[in-house]
Amino acid sequence: MMKVDLHCHSNVSDGVLAPAAVAAYARKGGVDVWALTDHDEVKGIGAGRAAAAQQGMRFVAGVEISVTWANETVHVVGLQIDENNAALVQGLAATRNGRDARGREIARQLEQAGIPNAYEGAVKYVGNPDLLSRTHFARYLCEIGMCASTSEVFRKYLTEGKPGYVPHRWATLADAVGWIRGAGGIPVIAHPGRYPFDRTAEGALFDEFIGLGGKTIEVVTGSHTPDQYATYAEIARRYGFMASRGTDFHAPGEARVEFDKLPPLPAGLTPVWHDWF
Template identity: 60%
Template sequence: MNISNADLHCHSTVSDGTLSPEALAERARANGVELWALTDHDEIGGQQRARDAARAQGLPHLTGVEISVTFAGETVHIVGLGFDDRDEALCQGLAATRGGREERAREMAAELLKVGIPGAFEGALKYVGNPDLISRTHFARYLVETGRCSDTNDVFRKYLADGKPGYVPHRWAGLGDAVRWITQAGGIAVIAHPGRYHRFTPTTEFALFSEFKEHGGQGVEVVTGSHTTAEYGKYAAMAIEFDLAASRGSDFHSPAESRTDLGKLPRLPSQLTPVWELLAERITHPA
């Protein structure tokens, strides 16, 4: 399959992005994307809109989702691609994963109040397209709006990262659960942006890859918006070591906030197997 510019990781207003699925499809097509997936956090409610928008843009498309899991006490993200978005077990699992977000958000607002920031829950809600998916990103946008910080990255550094005043941990799905939901729905599970898990030791990272593989995971994001050039090489080598297909995705959330625009990443290293080659039969092609 002759595809080089696939973007298989981005977010819409259905989770914590600022553009609609339709606007993302249009932007992807304008930026030369040849295969696109919308991967909202723990939510597949935007998949039909994404599929219709991709068809309208003449853009090949895969279903997608990004599932939050807890591994070794930390939050790790697993991207699912090419699954049946009507699968009952997947839908039920994602609903359960979303369930604790409001309680966590209210706890975050209470912690921010202790450091002199009132009204954070209500302020964050102004930025939420789907109330079931209120997240730290929505709080960050509110704190930028009120002048507490210069940008969302500044908010995370000062208030919302682990150990900071507004951080509240959340217990997500298990790694095996997330991989099973994806694979049993006919899709492929992919470790998202592994270079972002900075607190993992090499031993913990090896354990993540090993357990992921044992559960039936088949891919890893090698080229993604938060990886450095050195990390492209590191995770290309780990893809080969663990016999995983390689994925590519910008993790685009917003024109104003994201490090990398849709479709603007370097190509995958040539020695890797692109994950879309394993998903050829699941790609929806425009008529």
């Protein structure tokens, strides 16, 4: 069975490894079709494409766009995009704008909570200075022993109501879906089980997404718990969504599921890649 992974990050955004190293790690995990989907940035796609060819993998050009919806951050993955599309490139640049100011405010709040020098510490982990993120702060707080894992840092310091949480207004859902479709790509709601929506709000998100031309959600992802695979498989069937799959890889040992352990899509779903090859 062909192993497809359509959600991965490199150090061009908030991953740890360069695109070529992610490609090698994915191939070692048995991946046959691989997408690089960095946050709000497409500059790693050229290196990713070349590395995938060297590793003998099919490559899918992708991106993950940060969206503000119902005052929460939602992520929309774009697959099979033209990374040189002007509207997409300009939209991503606008979405990235403000990350540094947000990072400095996160550091100020952490200092008030007794954690000094967090900005300088986070910047050490940044591969792309335009994409300072909460994940970089989380890695620094693990480095200095404040928490045992990045997920623990998020729970204690970087989510709403905690010291270090600074909201940021990203793109709209209409913007993200429009940029992806305008670049010839397929928009995908990333890890829908990760958002704090009840069923009514989640349904409203899916309805708006469908109205904008969206037809795909992630079902099997490293950001879902195993029981959520079945939950979102059923939702995909109910709405008629195609299904996507990906580890949401950021670093070796940091993900819930490694490349070689992520299960296939449940039966009865139409994979988003069903007619690509």
